[in-house]
Amino acid sequence: MTENGMMSRAKVLTIDTINPTVKKVEYAVRGPIVQRAVELERELSQGMKKPFAEVIKANIGDAHAMGQQPITFFRQDAKSRACRILQSCGGHSMGLYECDVFLDVARYIERRDGGVPCDPDDIYLTTGASDGIVTMLKLLVCGEGASRTGVMISIPQYPLYSAALAELGAVQINYYLNEEKCWSLDIPELQRALDEARQYCNPRALCIINPGNPTGQVQSRKCIEDVIQFAAKERLFLMADEVYQDNVYADGCQFHSFKKVLFEMGPEYSDTVELASFHSTSKCYMGECGFRGGYMELINMDDEVKAQLTKLVSVRLCPPVPGQALMDLVVNPPQPGEPSYDNFIKERTATLSALAEKAKLTEQVLNTVQGISCNPVQGAMYSFPRITIPEKAVKEATEKGQQPDMFYCMKMLEETGICLVPGSGFGQKDGTYHFRMTILPPSDKLKILLDKVKEFHQKFTQQYS
Amino acid sequence: MTENGMMSRAKVLTIDTINPTVKKVEYAVRGPIVQRAVELERELSQGMKKPFAEVIKANIGDAHAMGQQPITFFRQDAKSRACRILQSCGGHSMGLYECDVFLDVARYIERRDGGVPCDPDDIYLTTGASDGIVTMLKLLVCGEGASRTGVMISIPQYPLYSAALAELGAVQINYYLNEEKCWSLDIPELQRALDEARQYCNPRALCIINPGNPTGQVQSRKCIEDVIQFAAKERLFLMADEVYQDNVYADGCQFHSFKKVLFEMGPEYSDTVELASFHSTSKCYMGECGFRGGYMELINMDDEVKAQLTKLVSVRLCPPVPGQALMDLVVNPPQPGEPSYDNFIKERTATLSALAEKAKLTEQVLNTVQGISCNPVQGAMYSFPRITIPEKAVKEATEKGQQPDMFYCMKMLEETGICLVPGSGFGQKDGTYHFRMTILPPSDKLKILLDKVKEFHQKFTQQYS
CATH class of the missing domain: 3.90.1150.10 (Aspartate Aminotransferase, domain 1)
Incomplete structure (x- = not known):
């Protein structure tokens, strides 16, 4: 000194x-x-x-x-299943267990979406949905100045999005939900936000939360179709935060997954539009926040990008195994005739x-x-x-x-x-x-x-x- | 189109x-x-x-x-403790439970370090040690060009470090361990690496893995003292990856925590040198990788920075609660006289x-x-x-x-x-x-x-x- x-x-x-x-x-x-x-x-x-x-x-x-x-089934079986896994193939093995989870998640999505096929290779397990959302945003961010990646998020939004974008130095593009129409998502507003943003950044992704947080709206099938068309027309990567998919209460409302609507729109869309959908064990009827279980499904994701993603997540070793086990139970609940079913x-x-x-x-x-x-x-x-x-x-x-x-x-x-x-x-x-x-x-x-x-x-x- | x-x-x-x-x-x-x-x-x-x-x-x-x-005690009690917590105060409550963990971690560190005091407010729970390391590096990175943050890491290194630095766009500064002297860490080599790096970046942190990964060396007390002196002299933030602290095998070798040595060097050092130390449930005799439990202790961390850190980690909600419960058991093992002790x-x-x-x-x-x-x-x-x-x-x-x-x-x-x-x-x-x-x-x-x-x-x- x-x-x-x-x-x-x-x-x-x-x-x-x-x-x-x-x-x-x-x-x-x-x-x-x-x-x-x-x-x-x-x-x-x-x-x-x-x-x-x-x-x-x-x-x-x-x-x-x-x-x-808590739902009894998860607490009884999550523990024993987590134990079985940990005993058998270790915390972050690439072995049989994770394959089981991927397969079970894929079958769950197929049942949910009335048979639209789901490839287990499109599933990534995550540490809660937050982890998946941040990781996807991280992949999308590049460029400097006017070519810096912009990401469209709803206002009001769940502040994970703004926080992640701030941390990544991406440009936050606000589109406003229509409070007068029960927080509906209007396409002209998306267009306005996008057109303005194109003057100062490179908009690449559109984030949707459905059912909405903090606004509680449930999007109609028509609205989702319009959003997908918009994303296709404007070449935007779609991120659908669907963690509240079982939390639908209002008469006449129903949850439609972006994936299902996308596939019902035919190959012009289902073969081209890039979509990441997020789910977790923390919401719905489960409410198991502490386990940090989650997954994302990636549709039409470029294979080289997938390889990069696999590499990136492996640095962090693995999502918590008890959370993986719980996710497996959530997507694979008791069936009629089984003792825990009733x-x-x-x-x-x-x-x-x-x-x-x-x-x-x-x-x-x-x-x-x-x-x-x-x-x-x-x-x-x-x-x-x-x-x-x-x-x-x-x-x-x-x-x-x-x-x-x-x-x-x-x-x-x-x-x-x-x-x-x-x-x-x-x-x-x-x-x-x-x-x-x-x-x-x-x-x-x-x-x-x-x-x-x-x-x-x-x-x-x-x-x- | x-x-x-x-x-x-x-x-x-x-x-x-x-x-x-x-x-x-x-x-x-x-x-x-x-x-x-x-x-x-x-x-x-x-x-x-x-x-x-x-x-x-x-x-x-x-x-x-x-x-x-697996150690029986963790499997028996981790489950029931995790359940108790989840039942009582919820997954990411700020409530009593986390306070218990912090307090137990602090008492553990004090016992380990022969009574050197540990403030529970200096403890942050993490999703494995990796999470803590990446978060600390994230806080440290700033500047552009020749003022870009540089971080010194040992070569050979555990590739989490290089991966995190690449992702954060920080400058990786290599210092070489001395293979001829059982992978020892030599101060002249630290100095060489630092002096060279100062020409093209702003070196701000020095990472140590002790016991070493992948090199398996255990640092002597003298070496740790020298490293601390070096960090003080050169104004470097110290990051001590001590996840293998119980894994010491060679005769004459002993684990010395950076914290303990720092405090034994007197207030000139213990009041000034900034140190983050990392631990996890994944290594040592526990080997519980899948639970993703961990903590970091932050010594002499600026209060405003701590507030930023608290904010940053709260965006991700919480480390997995089963991992927190397991960490609590690790730092609070059975005592003589208790049934599971023997x-x-x-x-x-x-x-x-x-x-x-x-x-x-x-x-x-x-x-x-x-x-x-x-x-x-x-x-x-x-x-x-x-x-x-x-x-x-x-x-x-x-x-x-x-x-x-x-x-x-x-x-x-x-x-x-x-x-x-x-x-x-x-x-x-x-x-x-x-x-x-x-x-x-x-x-x-x-x-x-x-x-x-x-x-x-x-x-x-x-x-x-």
Whole structure:
């Protein structure tokens, strides 16, 4: 340590010398609101007085954390199957077991899609769907300046997408869902977003979340067909996030996989359009977030690219084997006549019915509140109501350097213990405000929660009028 | 599809339009040799005649895949603990459970390091050690051109490092381990590598693997002290990959953690040198690769950087909960008097003794072969012997566009069924050739394997002389 003794003592890694793409990453689902909620829980447990007895976390889609009972079949058999695998062919063997999973996933997709063929070689197991989505985005990113890869994502979006794009230094292209038409995806809006983006980047991929997160819409077959046509015409790689495929509640709504619609459109599309579809063990009726199980199916993917993908994922060794085992159970559930069948069906039905009821309840109660308007929660696990925030509150928030809906949600947390995520964390049209609330709390708790939200909103509106 | 109808049919994502950093990634441990081994297994199972009855995979450090029995305690208790956690606080809750793990990890580190304090807030749980290493490298990478981040890695290295650096577009700075001195790490060589690198990049981090992969050396306390002094003097962030910390076999060798040595060097170092240390459930006596459990400890990490890290990892939701539960068991093993204690100690001792025996056996047998010279396998799970490849074979390989040791290993696979990894996949001094072979096969199989290697090498040498 000579003349630069001072410098030597400075840290190597500081906020000024950190990877700048990391700094750009945002993830509202675990943002400041949640950090404050954790603090509040600690304060409560230390006996501090609060205007509420408990913190209710309605910020994250973790079903079991909110009291949903795991499906017995998965817990009984996942353990023994995971054990069998680990005993027999080791954690990251290329052996028989993984082949079984691939095959079972392929048969599942074929059953789901009414017989559209699925090649096990198109299946990649992933560490939850997030891992697959990030990996696919990583493959797609190249170029600099005006040829930098652009990726179209819906607004509102699930912030994994914006976070991954920020980290990869890709260009995020926003297309807005139509709140007035139940968060529908309109092709003219896709076209507008694409045409504008072509002036400053190279749009290569279009991401869809169906059923929607955070917006809960379920896309019609017609809409999916239009999106596929658009992608074909504009040469976009399609990424379909279909992790909520069993979470469809609204009458008249049905889940259509992009894969199925693609194949029904005939070889002009099914032989050419590149599609990655993602699924996971974390949502639907399973809700097994902790296992980090998932897969992606890759349609019309170039063979050399597939080889690159295989290489890339092998560096990380393998997705967790218990998650692989669980995924295998999910795609290979008990069949009629098998001992676990009746109980499995009973539990699955009960879980999905309860969610459907809570979806309806949420919409109904929220829409009784003046200044809150909530689209039907057709599917997935969230409501994303629009809230009116009085001018005076907007002003106070702005003075504090906060987004108005962050200000609103933070206040709600402090006064009621309810932890929601501000709409600004997902993106929204300028001048509109929302929050995302899961429909996951048990019915009785959800009722109380909704009443509290109502009461808070009324009080808040009064206070700032 | 108008005038550019042709273009419309071209794929969006091809080898020419893929992320160029992905193309640069290499991972020899699962490279062409292993792909061929998998093919050979399939051909054998289809009844094709081969000069061998089975493929023996000695390419990858997956202990259970090679027949090592799992420690009973982990299998019994991991399941019930994982269940308890998942039932109680959900997969990616911020709740009590993770706090337990952090606390248990911290107490484990304190016991290991003879009481050097460990703050649970410095612990981050990871999806295996690989995840932690890649995440830390990601934080460190910034700058362009001559200010681009450079990271020093040992040669030979574990190719996760080169793969991650390629993907991140960081500059890989090679420092060579001294094969003549049992793969020791010499400070003058560090200095040479650093000084050269400073001319074209901004060296910011120094990675160490101890015990070494693929080279099996165990660093002396003195060496670690020298490395820490070097890092302090040169302002380098230290990354210590200590996943083999229980895998020490050679007499007179002992594992010293970088953390412990750092703190014993006094506050001049322990208050300033930034250090990340990595551990996992995959190696040591556990060998539980499939669970993807791991943690990293971050010493002297800037608080703002920590906040960025917390944000970054939360985007990916959480490491697999069964892996967290298993990590908790590893750091919190049965204590004297507890029912599982005796059996746990018996199994752990047996596993480590068997590895020690196989380490010695490997070195002994390989050193009886003319043209193979093998350093003592002091620790970890691999031998990395140097092999003499005759000029004629080097020429034939070069004509085929293959690395000579790839040519050698491929030939060995085809003739004997033994799957090794060529030294070129790990890096080696120009003109030297090696292979990496795990010491993991059961003793009887390992003996056969070593004899076959011997026989093959003799035949190969004869053939090309």
